[in-house]
Amino acid sequence: MRFMGAERAEEAVASCAALLRTVVGEDWSGTKAAGLEWSCRETVTHIASDLIGYAGNLAGRLKSSYAPFDITVDGDENGDYKADNAGQIEVVEVMGALFSATLRTTPRAARGFHPYPFRSANRDGFAAMGIAEVLLHTHDIARAFDTPYEPPAEVAEYVLTTIFPTVRPGPAPWPTLLWATGRGDLPGREPVTGWRWSNNHVIRADRLALEGVTPAAAADLHSGGDGGFDWVEDGPFDGTRVASQMLWQAYEAGVHRPEFGVYVLVREEDDRAVGGMGFHGAPDEQGRVEVGYDLAESARGQGYATEALGALTRWALDREDVTTLVATVDRDNLASQAVVTRTGFVQVGEKGDAGELLVFELKG
Incomplete structure (x- = not known):
């Protein structure tokens, strides 16, 4: 983009x-x-x-x-x-x-x-x-x-x-x-009496910056673009594009909460994007919110996912509206299971007709 x-x-x-x-x-x-x-x-x-x-x-x-x-x-x-x-x-x-x-x-x-x-x-x-x-x-x-x-x-x-x-x-x-901005009317909407704009959120980890994806960047990512990021050669991975499409759909529906959206993982040393991580939506009434992530294949095995997930979970669990983080991982994806367990998640169940998905939780 x-x-x-x-x-x-x-x-x-x-x-x-x-x-x-x-x-x-x-x-x-x-x-x-x-x-x-x-x-x-x-x-x-x-x-x-x-x-x-x-x-x-x-x-x-x-x-x-x-x-x-x-x-x-x-x-x-x-x-x-x-x-x-x-x-x-x-x-x-x-x-x-x-x-x-x-x-x-x-x-x-x-x-x-x-x-x-x-x-x-x-x-x-x-x-x-x-x-x-x-x-x-x-x-x-x-x-x-x-x-x-x-x-x-x-x-x-x-x-x-x-x-x-x-x-x-x-x-x-x-x-x-x-x-x-409180300067006009739209059919079917209440007048706006107070407003602020919102810049994108950034969460700092050790080697990475988790940069919040705006609706503009999400639209570009889910349509095949780079979202304005300088990706490693084999990025972004499919999961980041799918998550960006979900973000855009939430934006179009008026239910997007940017801090609980998608983050692109950017290496501080060279400003290259290596993956995506974020939430499947805002916390529910019990304070539960699901996380997901992916990395470009060339960036795997270097601890980036563990580092980023640790930073994201610490940020989330410091909030009053989050009590529990949930991660769903394929039974065959041993590397991703290792990431969530190293971050402190505990397996609490299974999903799918044949139990092909494992459910992990991390409580505040």
Whole structure:
């Protein structure tokens, strides 16, 4: 899956600038943006600040806080640079260009600080967050001047499938994104009064990072792509593609919980993906949740599955909503049985007409 974040960001900024030029003669300072406490001028500055701020956090690989800077838009008495509405548009375009350049030059595995919900985001996440800020606040300004605005559908879809994994797809991406952020209505759905986006979850093991798969990546994986990961030569294995299809189906049904989805196992030393691991859904009412995993054949026999399963189970059993982890293993798959028993699972039963499946449990 080719990384599309930079291109989508450029499309978003272009659509914003085009809308702003239709209202360039209006009173931006004296008009509040719809639904906000900021004036339209302050909102345009906010768009530019978000673009360069996100670029800074990603480029700097910041770990614990936002980069401590902001931008102001001023003019001088000599007219060397201008602070009128047209100048504001130029600032957005410049910040957008810097944002897109950062996205293009940042390695796939790089992450920077963002508070919600897991304290970091990768370049896909930053791309989607920056695009969301551009699209949504351009909408707020357009509404203030009663001017129609609709960005390209694929740009809104990129945002939804990257950082709104729990939002069930609607009839079209743009009205769905407006509904998800409390800016519009969708037939058959209650109005949204509070919302947050969600960057992908990462669980660290010793040699591996378990990187959460977004709906966008899942769609690519189950259709035969790489999901945006750099796989070893014989990956991904079939189980990862099947699990990704299950994730996409849960997303389409509006029941996907990203932390209980699919994770790709990525070697820290070379950023190569070696397998997949995750859950068959969210915990049930008793706190039981089933896990599954696979590895590319070239990555087997090196302890990766045991290491990753240990990290995943520790994370899960630290949660209040998980009491028991379940793993179902083929009777003939001795290697997988060894993985679960080394992790602490205990066989508790059998499944299938001939008992061809062994059931293991690990209780918190």
